Amino acid sequence: MAMAARDTQVQSDYQDYLAELGDACPFCQLRDNESEQILDETDHCMVVHAKFPYERWDSHTVDDHLMIVPIHHYVAVHEFDDAVSADFMTLVKLYESRGYSVYARAANNPSKTIRHQHTHLIKIS
């Protein structure tokens, strides 16, 4: 069984979205997009809703799916400098304490579709 899965329609919409993006980085444009709701923002990172949330995670129903996204374009966590790392851990600790599981794909993970590093915050029931 797949570890993470989207609803079929959401997955189809997601594929359309990726195709339309081409080479543009959606996460570099997040702060300029007025329709995007930023839930939390530090000097170097922000927390947003996943546009195309998973329906299932670890074989359970997903109740909420957020993402930590660094403001600047990094491809991997190990590229973060100390200031970005500190901001990132502040948000990881905050959301983990609120019951979110934390997951980030490595840059070479074939399931990682958007290159800009992002960390999934997933609450299941």
Ligand SMILES: [Zn+2]
């Ligand atoms: Zn980017």
